[in-house]
Amino acid sequence: MLRIKSAVWAAAATAALAATPASAQTSVKFALDWKFEGPAAPYFVAIDKGYYKAEGLDVTIDSGPGSVAGIARVAAGTYPIGFFDINSLVKFRDQNPGKAVTSVLMVYDKPPFAIATTTKTGIKKPKDLEGRVLGAPAPDGAYAQWKAFVKENGIDASKVKIENIGFPVREPMLADGKVDAITGFSFSMHFNLMQKGLKPSDIVTMLMADHGLVLYGNAIMVNPDYAKANPKVISGFVRATIKGVIDTVKDPDSAIKSVMKRNDTGNEAIELARLKMSLRDNFVTPWVKANGFGSVDMGRLSKSIDQIALTYDFKNRPKAEDIFTSQYLPPAAERKL
Numbered sequence: 001m002l003r004i005k006s007a008v009w010a011a012a013a014t015a016a017l018a019a020t021p022a023s024a025q026t027s028v029k030f031a032l033d034w035k036f037e038g039p040a041a042p043y044f045v046a047i048d049k050g051y052y053k054a055e056g057l058d059v060t061i062d063s064g065p066g067s068v069a070g071i072a073r074v075a076a077g078t079y080p081i082g083f084f085d086i087n088s089l090v091k092f093r094d095q096n097p098g099k100a101v102t103s104v105l106m107v108y109d110k111p112p113f114a115i116a117t118t119t120k121t122g123i124k125k126p127k128d129l130e131g132r133v134l135g136a137p138a139p140d141g142a143y144a145q146w147k148a149f150v151k152e153n154g155i156d157a158s159k160v161k162i163e164n165i166g167f168p169v170r171e172p173m174l175a176d177g178k179v180d181a182i183t184g185f186s187f188s189m190h191f192n193l194m195q196k197g198l199k200p201s202d203i204v205t206m207l208m209a210d211h212g213l214v215l216y217g218n219a220i221m222v223n224p225d226y227a228k229a230n231p232k233v234i235s236g237f238v239r240a241t242i243k244g245v246i247d248t249v250k251d252p253d254s255a256i257k258s259v260m261k262r263n264d265t266g267n268e269a270i271e272l273a274r275l276k277m278s279l280r281d282n283f284v285t286p287w288v289k290a291n292g293f294g295s296v297d298m299g300r301l302s303k304s305i306d307q308i309a310l311t312y313d314f315k316n317r318p319k320a321e322d323i324f325t326s327q328y329l330p331p332a333a334e335r336k337l
Contacts, residue, residue, distance in 0.1 A: 024056070025053065025056055025057060025058035026056055026057050026058065026230075026233055027057075027058045027060070028052075028057050028058065028059045028060070028080065028081060028233060028237060029060055029062065029078075029079050029080065029081075030043065030059055030060065030061050030062070030079065030081045030082065030083070030237075031061075031062050031064050031070055031073055031074070031078075031079035031081070031082040031083065032061060032062065032063050032064045032082075032083050033064045033066060033067040033070055033082075033083050033084050033085070033141070033218060034063065034064055034066065034067070034185075034188070035063050035263075036061075036063060036259055036262050036263045036266075037188070037259065037263070037266070037271055037274055038187070038256060038259060038270075038271040038272060038273070038274035038275030038276075038278065039187060039274065039275055039278040039282075040061075040259060041244075041248045041252070041255040041256055041258055041259050041275050042241060042244035042245040042247075042248045042255070043059075043061055043241060043244060044061070044244075044255075044258035044259055044261070044262060045244040045247050045248055045255050045258045046059075046240045046241055046243060046244030047059060047061075047258070048258045048261075049243075049244070049247065051239075051240035051241075051243045051244055052236075052237070052240045054240065055236030055237065055239060055240050056236060057233065057236055057237060057240065059237070062079070064082070064083070064084075065139060066137070066139035066140060066141065066167070067084050067085035067088065067139075067140070067141030067144075067185075067218055068084070068085055068088040068139050068140070068141055068144055069139045070082050070083075070084045071084045071085075071088060071089055071092050071101060071221070072092075074101050074221055074222065074223050075092070075096065075099040075101050075223065077223050077225065077226060079223075080222060080223045080226035080227075080230075080233075081220060081221070081222050081223075081226075081234070081237060082220070082221055082222075083107065083218055083219070083220055083221075084141075084218060084219070084221060085111075085141040085144065085217065085218055086103050086106070086215075086216050086217065086218065086219045086221075086323060086324070087111075087141075087144065087145060087215050087216070087304065087308060088141060088144050089101060089102075089103060089219075089221060089323060090304075090305055090308055090318060090323055091144075091308070091312060093316070093318040093322060093323065094312075094314050094315060094316050094317060094318060095315075095316075097316040099224075100224040100322070101221050101222070101223065101224060102221060102222060102224065102227075102322065102323060102324065102325055103219040103220065103221045103222075103323060103324045103325070104219075104220055104221065104222055104227075104234060104238055104324075104325060104327075104328045104329070105219060105220035105238050105241060105242070105294045105328070105329070106216060106217075106219045106294055106295060106296045106324070107217070107218050107219055107220065107245075107282075107283065107294075108216065108217025108218045108219070108278075108282040108283065109216065109217070109282065109283070109285045109287055109288050109296075110207075110209050110217065110281060110282050110285050111141075111145075111208070111209055111213075111215055111216060111217030111218070111282065112142075112185040112186040112187055112188075112207070112217060112278065112281065112282050113141060113142035113145050113183075113185070113186075113207070113208040113209070113213070113215070113217070114142060114183070114184065114185065114186040114189065114205050114206060114207050114208060115129070115134075115142075115149075115181050115182070115183055115205070115206045115208070116174065116181065116182050116183075116184065116186070116189040116190070116193065116203060116204065116205050116206075117174070117180060117181040117182075117203075117204045117206075118174065118175075118193075118198065118202050118203060118204065119201070119202055119203075119204060120177075120202075121180045121181065121204075123180065123181055123204060124204065125206070126149065126153035126155055126206060126211055127153065127154065127155060129155060129160050129180075129181060130155060130156055130159040130160060131159055131160075132160060132161070132180035132181060133160075133161045133163055133179045133180050133181075134160050134161065134162050134163065134179065134180065134181050134182070134183065135163050135165045135170055135173050135174060135178075135179035135181070135182040135183075136162055136163070136164065136165070136182065136183040137164070137165060137166060137167050137170060137183075137184075138164050139167075140167075140183050140184055141185070141217075141218070142183040142184050142185060142208065143183040145208055145213060145215060146162075146183065147310075147311030147312070148213060148215075148307055148308060148310060148311050149208050149211065149212070149213060150311070151310050151311050152211065152212030152213060152307075153211055153212060163179055165179070165182075170182050170184060170189070170192075171189060171192040171193050171195075171196055172196060174193065175193060175196040175197065175198060186205050186207055186277070186281065187274045187277045187278045187281070187282075188274075189203075189205070190203055190205060190274075190277065191270050191273060191274045191277075194270070195267075195270065207281070213307065214300060214303050214304050214307055215304045215307065215308075216296060216300070216301065216304060217282060219324070220237075220238065220241065222234055227328075231328070234328045235328045235330075238294070238328045238329060238330070239330050239334070242293060242294055242330065242334065242335055245283065245293055245294075245337075246293070246337060248275070248279070249279055249283065249284060249337050252272065252275050252276055252279060253272065255275065256268060256271055256272045256275055259271055259275075284337055288337060289337060291332065292332040292333075292334075292335030292336050292337075293335045293336075293337050294329055294335050295326055295329060295332075295335070296324050296326075298320045298321070298324070301320040301323065301324060302319075302320040305317070305318070305319075305320060305323070
């Protein structure tokens with residue numbers, strides 16, 4: 001009896017070992033900046049179409065606390081890969097010189113940082129914010145650019161009252177007239193305000209990139225120790241994500257289905273519109289069309305660091321090469337949209 005059991009166990013073990021090379025997947029935890037909404041479609045498309053799996057990766061995706069706070073999660077190794085604001089990474093690297101988190105894939109070539117208001121406030125341009133109340137969540141990626149925005153547009157910051165509000169109440173407070181304007185991502189605020197009963201014609205959005213800021217937006221960033229030990233994982237993740245982006249750009253109507261499978265409370269029509277707005281305004285810019293998705297102009301990145309320095313005192317100022325590396329990107333031909 002013992003001999004039979006041993007033989008069975010041995011056979012099972014042999015079968016398991018034989019199956020391992022073909023089925024083994026490296027588990028990867030990926031942190032988003034925010035909720036499972038339209039602009040996150042490329043990652044879920046990459047899962048559903050097997051792009052990550054083809055790279056030997058078993059990717060799980062978690063929502064995040066905002067574009068700023070999540071960087072610490074990557075630095076700590078809680079998540080080896082994350083999606084956060086590259087400008088906040090510049091400041092993080094300055095404040096934490098021993099934590100060399102870096103970006104490996106630019107997603108928002110034109111950042112969605114914006115100021116949103118309503119037509120009834122009469123605010124039409126940046127200077128009109130003087131004498132008004134601006135609602136701004138402290139961890140918000142757009143609010144992190146406020147000082148540079150003020151500088152570039154000649155706003156007297158002392159004449160703008162900043163009210164620190166939570167993300168959940170940001171749009172409701174604007175819709176109810178409790179604040180005059182809010183900071184946030186354009187595609188988040190616009191559709192959240194519509195859900196509060198505002199018509200598109202009632203909403204005024206000022207993209208910071210259209211008012212003097214040369215900054216980039218959110219990028220895929222990695223823990224340095226993890227990347228050094230697992231370069232093929234990072235390259236595979238980047239390659240698969242780009243395929244997800246390309247498919248999403250080609251067919252957003254299908255791509256949004258991958259988001260809605262994981263968002264039971266969302267409105268598909270709104271999330272599709274949010275996705276299309278982000279693709280138009282943030283993902284697919286003229287520069288991206290000419291140079292391929294995912295890379296950066298290092299000269300522009302350097303200028304963005306200069307712009308941050310206008311309102312931020314660096315102690316350990318990083319260089320553009322510290323903030324972004326192209327070493328994990330596939331050839332440009334594979335990144336054409």
